[in-house]
Amino acid sequence: MEALSPDLQRLLQQASIEDRHxxxxxxxxxxxxxxGMAFLIEALQExxxxxxxxxxVGVRPSVSDFFSLVxxxxxxxxxxxxxxxxxxxxxxDKAIPVIERVGAGKDLLLxxxxxxxxxxxxxxxxxxxxxxxxxxxxxxxxxxxxxxIGFLLGLILAMQAWVQLKVFGADKYVADMVAVSITxxxxxxxxxxxxxxxxxxxxxxxxxxMVINEEVDALRQMGINPVRYLVVxxxxxxxxxxxxxxxxxxxxxxxxxxxFGVFVVDLGWQVYIEATSDAxxxxxxxxxxxxxxVFGSLVAFVACSLGLNVKGGPVGVGKATTGAVVASIFLIxxxxxxxxxxxxxxx
Amino acid sequence: xxxxxxxxxxxKELLNRTPPTEELIRGxxxxxxxxxxxxxKGVDLSVLQGEVFVIxxxxxxxxxxxxxxxxxxxxxxxxxxxxxxxxxYTLKGKELAEMRGRMGFSFQGGALLNSMSVLxxxxxxxxxxxxxxxxxxxxxxxxxxxxxxxxxAAQLSPSSLSGGMKKRAAIxxxxxxxxxxxxxxxxxxxxxxITAVEVDNLIxxxxxxxxxTMVVVTHDIPSAFMIADRMIMLSEGRILAxxxxxxxxxxxxxxxxxxxxxxxxxxxxxSGGLARFLKT
Numbered sequence: 099m100e101a102l103s104p105d106l107q108r109l110l111q112q113a114s115i116e117d118r119h120x121x122x123x124x125x126x127x128x129x130x131x132x133x134g135m136a137f138l139i140e141a142l143q144e145x146x147x148x149x150x151x152x153x154x155v156g157v158r159p160s161v162s163d164f165f166s167l168v169x170x171x172x173x174x175x176x177x178x179x180x181x182x183x184x185x186x187x188x189x190x191d192k193a194i195p196v197i198e199r200v201g202a203g204k205d206l207l208l209x210x211x212x213x214x215x216x217x218x219x220x221x222x223x224x225x226x227x228x229x230x231x232x233x234x235x236x237x238x239x240x241x242x243x244x245x246x247i248g249f250l251l252g253l254i255l256a257m258q259a260w261v262q263l264k265v266f267g268a269d270k271y272v273a274d275m276v277a278v279s280i281t282x283x284x285x286x287x288x289x290x291x292x293x294x295x296x297x298x299x300x301x302x303x304x305x306x307x308m309v310i311n312e313e314v315d316a317l318r319q320m321g322i323n324p325v326r327y328l329v330v331x332x333x334x335x336x337x338x339x340x341x342x343x344x345x346x347x348x349x350x351x352x353x354x355x356x357x358f359g360v361f362v363v364d365l366g367w368q369v370y371i372e373a374t375s376d377a378x379x380x381x382x383x384x385x386x387x388x389x390x391x392v393f394g395s396l397v398a399f400v401a402c403s404l405g406l407n408v409k410g411g412p413v414g415v416g417k418a419t420t421g422a423v424v425a426s427i428f429l430i431x432x433x434x435x436x437x438x439x440x441x442x443x444x445x
Numbered sequence: 446x447x448x449x450x451x452x453x454x455x456x457k458e459l460l461n462r463t464p465p466t467e468e469l470i471r472g473x474x475x476x477x478x479x480x481x482x483x484x485x486k487g488v489d490l491s492v493l494q495g496e497v498f499v500i501x502x503x504x505x506x507x508x509x510x511x512x513x514x515x516x517x518x519x520x521x522x523x524x525x526x527x528x529x530x531x532x533x534y535t536l537k538g539k540e541l542a543e544m545r546g547r548m549g550f551s552f553q554g555g556a557l558l559n560s561m562s563v564l565x566x567x568x569x570x571x572x573x574x575x576x577x578x579x580x581x582x583x584x585x586x587x588x589x590x591x592x593x594x595x596x597x598a599a600q601l602s603p604s605s606l607s608g609g610m611k612k613r614a615a616i617x618x619x620x621x622x623x624x625x626x627x628x629x630x631x632x633x634x635x636x637x638x639i640t641a642v643e644v645d646n647l648i649x650x651x652x653x654x655x656x657x658t659m660v661v662v663t664h665d666i667p668s669a670f671m672i673a674d675r676m677i678m679l680s681e682g683r684i685l686a687x688x689x690x691x692x693x694x695x696x697x698x699x700x701x702x703x704x705x706x707x708x709x710x711x712x713x714x715x716s717g718g719l720a721r722f723l724k725t
Contacts (some may be wrong), residue, residue: 142722154722170722308558315518316556320570320618321545327573 106141113150120145125156135164139173199421203403206325210333210399213326228331236297236332237339241346244292248347251284252276252354260363269363273373276355281382285348287434290393293340294426298401301332302422305405306415314406324406333398340394341387348386389437396433397426467494468530469626469658470515475524477510484510485521486682493675494625497652497659501669502679503704508662509553509630511679515660516550516628517541528626546574549619549627553634555611557603563614564590564599570621589617593647609640616647620657627651629661633668641665645672666705670694678704 106122113120122141127134138154145152183191259275305328308314317324352374359365365373401422408414470492477485484507492498492515502508513519514526517533526533528544536544557566567586571577577585590596593613598606606614612632619627632648633641645668652659663669669676670690677687678701686696693701 152722157723311554311559312552312556313558316550316552316558316618319516319518319545319548319550320573320622321542322570322573 103137110145110148110150110152113145113152114148118150120150120152121155122152123155124158124161127156127158127161130161130164135161139170142170143173199404199407202407203399206329206403206406207399209325210329213323213330225326225331228327229334232331232335233339235300236293236335237342240292240296240339240343243296244289244343244347245350247288247292248285248350249354251288252280252351252356253358255279255284255351256355256358256363260358270365270369270373272355272359272363273365273370274377276359277352277374277377278382280351280355281348281378281386283434285351286344286386286389286393287430289340289344289347289390290397290430291427293336293343293394294397294423294430297336298397298422298426299419301398301401302405302418303415305402306408306418309406309408310411310415329398329402329406332402333395336394336398337391338394340397341390344386344390345383385437385441389434392433392437393430396429397422400426400429468492469494469528470660471525471527472511472515473525473527475511475514475521475526477507477514477522484682485514488524488679488682488684490677490684490687492658492660494658495652495656496674497648497661497672499669499673499676500660500662500679501666501673501676501704502664502685504664506679507682508664508679512628512630512660512662516548517545518550542574546622547625549622549624551612551615551619551627551629551632553630555603555606555615557606557611557614557618559603562600562602563595563606566603566614567618567621570618574622586617586621589620590614592620592651593617608635609637609644612636612644613647616644616651620651623655624657626658626660629659629663631663631665632661633663633665641668642671648672666707680704 109120109122130138142152256272256276259272260269263269263271263275305314308328314324314328317327356367356370356374359370360367404418404422404425408418468491470490472488472490475485475488476483488507488511500508500511510519514521514524515528517526517528520534529547531540531544533544557563558569561569564583564586567589568582571582571585572579575582587596587599590599593616595610595613595617598610598614603611603614616627616629616632629648632644636644648659648661649672651657659672661669661672670693673690675687675689676693678685678693680700686693686698686701688696694705696702
């Protein structure tokens with residue numbers, strides 16, 4: 099025990115050689131603070147460990163008063179150290195929560211599907227109201243930021259494309275480049291990421307707080323299925339809002355590219371618009387809509403699942419919120435790769 | 446229209462009934478553990494129709510867990526809960542929903558939905574499980590709010606209510622579907638003594654007027670003795686004593702007496718054990 103003073107160590111050492119008795123004179127100590135008390139307990143603990151009978155003399159009433167607040171016997175029990183876990187066990191510690199989360203997500207998915215199919219769950223009069231409320235939060239509320247980011251990205255993309263293309267004298271392909279990359283990839287992807295950051299976090303935090311405040315228990319107790327009441331409107335709203343936002347994003351981004359094309363590259367309005375409409379196919383727009391719908395539902399599901407499974411107070415809500423954004427963005431990218439593979443590479 | 450299918454509630458006094466003996470809840474050998482820590486170690490109890498049944502005990506003795514078992518929120522690790530003669534944890538779907546409609550729950554912190562007003566909170570169960578016209582639902586909800594003395598706060602948001610008002614609003618919401626049984630989790634926790642007495646009086650009033658069976662979990666000794674028809678005292682996951690308040694008061698068990706008289710158990714009145722280390 100390194101915390102013990104050398105004097106005390108000498109005392110204990112001496113005692114261990116001699117008759118295993120030692121006396122600690124405290125009569126000169128006028129006052130003890132918490133550190134002093136802790137020192138005293140460490141000394142007694144160390145003596146006990148070395149099987150030395152350490153006795154105290156000159157203990158002032160204030161010290162014994164302090165010890166009337168604590169149980170010295172309990173404090174002298176050596177600290178238990180958790181047994182060291184091996185690699186497999188540690189791997190399991192990390193993996194099990196992830197597997198549990200995936201399992202919870204799957205259960206939620208099944209339950210939501212069940213509530214949609216099952217019409218016997220009764221009054222869903224207020225369901226429509228909650229759906230439109232969610233739509234307003236997640237859809238209309240996001241128009242500003244989605245439009246702004248879309249405009250700037252369209253502009254940036256046009257600039258980047260122009261720098262490369264003008265080397266080959268292919269200036270006029272700026273329009274095609276912007277239209278195709280925005281509609282197929284950047285529009286749905288950026289919109290989904292914005293939705294994850296904006297609505298995914300908010301859903302997870304809201305549901306998590308409701309769990310902590312026992313509001314979800316209260317719903318269940320009132321005979322209201324929390325999945326139907328909370329999850330279904332949110333998933334529905336995001337599944338509808340995200341493709342709309344993606345179309346908005348793409349349109350404004352193409353407009354941003356158009357401004358650059360017209361005023362910097364000097365392509366002319368009509369040329370740019372014609373090039374854009376030639377470059378885009380109906381399949382691009384449909385694919386973009388389909389992708390966004392899937393991304394939106396994904397964000398809502400992940401956020402709801404993590405939010406409803408919050409444990410451990412405010413810290414748990416924080417973790418769920420972070421987890422919702424990180425996991426949704428990861429899953430969005432994975433699903434995007436799958437889409438590209440199926441729609442472009444496969445076809 | 447379930448609300449109207451149920452038999453109308455007539456004040457007990459008018460019916461001049463003999464004290465009811467019908468068993469509403471029965472818990473058999475309830476045992477529960479969380480992460481290897483045993484919380485309940487074999488609890489048997491029965492709650493009779495129309496009584497105020499109090500589960501009394503110190504913090505952490507497992508009483509809230511017991512209440513969650515009895516109200517269908519959390520299945521026990523072992524044992525059976527029977528409600529209205531049915532095994533609660535075997536019910537599913539419609540039957541479970543119907544059972545839930547027969548009981549209300551008042552949570553410790555109220556658990557009002559923060560996204561809606563007090564009135565909307567009370568109307569919510571009605572909107573969800575009845576097909577009544579919205580205007581009628583609002584009238585019923587206002588009736589319930591007036592019963593708990595909160596009509597003036599109907600349009601307020603739950604976050605702007607005081608602790609006592611939140612509890613009363615939660616009671617109004619628990620009353621929304623005319624339940625036969627209401628569970629209370631610590632109704633007087635966090636309230637000043639005056640407000641706590643008000644909530645106790647409200648529980649008694651609702652019990653007397655509507656004959657609603659009340660199961661109340663509390664650590665508040667004066668409140669428990671004031672409202673209980675019968676009570677159990679829980680300690681470290683076991684029932685220490687059961688009976689009417691008078692029988693509990695007469696109980697000879699030293700732990701029971703210590704708890705009632707708010708004294709520390711003998712072993713806790715320690716001198717710190719420093720004496721052993723003093724040189725004589």
